[in-house]
Amino acid sequence: MADAEMQKLIKRINELAHKAKAExxxxxxxxERKDLRHRYLEKFRESFRSQxxxxxxFDKAGKEITPKKVQDVQRKKGLRD
Incomplete structure (x- = not known):
């Protein structure tokens, strides 16, 4: 669902960009364009943060080297022991 919403935002942003260039x-x-861009960036950041x-x-030897800050966030969200 979030992907569909992102696609709608992108489509409308592009429509406005083309219109801005043309007329x-x-x-x-x-x-509207400013609001759409703001919403797009919020969703992008949210998605990126989640990823x-x-x-x-992991390093070449197979030892986990995930940054401590990321590990702490994962623990907080119940994604890790």
């Missing part, structure tokens, strides 16, 4: 945007469209929180890093 310019009205004041309301400028506000990072799920990562475990």
């Amino acid at each position: 310019g945007l009205s004041e309301l469209e400028e506000i 990072i929180e799920m990562v475990q890093v």
Whole structure:
């Protein structure tokens, strides 16, 4: 569902970008574009943070070297012992 919402945001942002280049945007469209960009960045950061929180890093010898900060977040969310 989040992916579908991101696709809608991207589609509308691109529509406004094309219109801005072709004929310019009205004041309301400028506000909408700013809001859409803000929402897109929020969702992107949320998704990226979630991906990072799920990562475990191992060295060549197989020893886990996941940063302590990430391990702490994982423990807090119940993703690790």
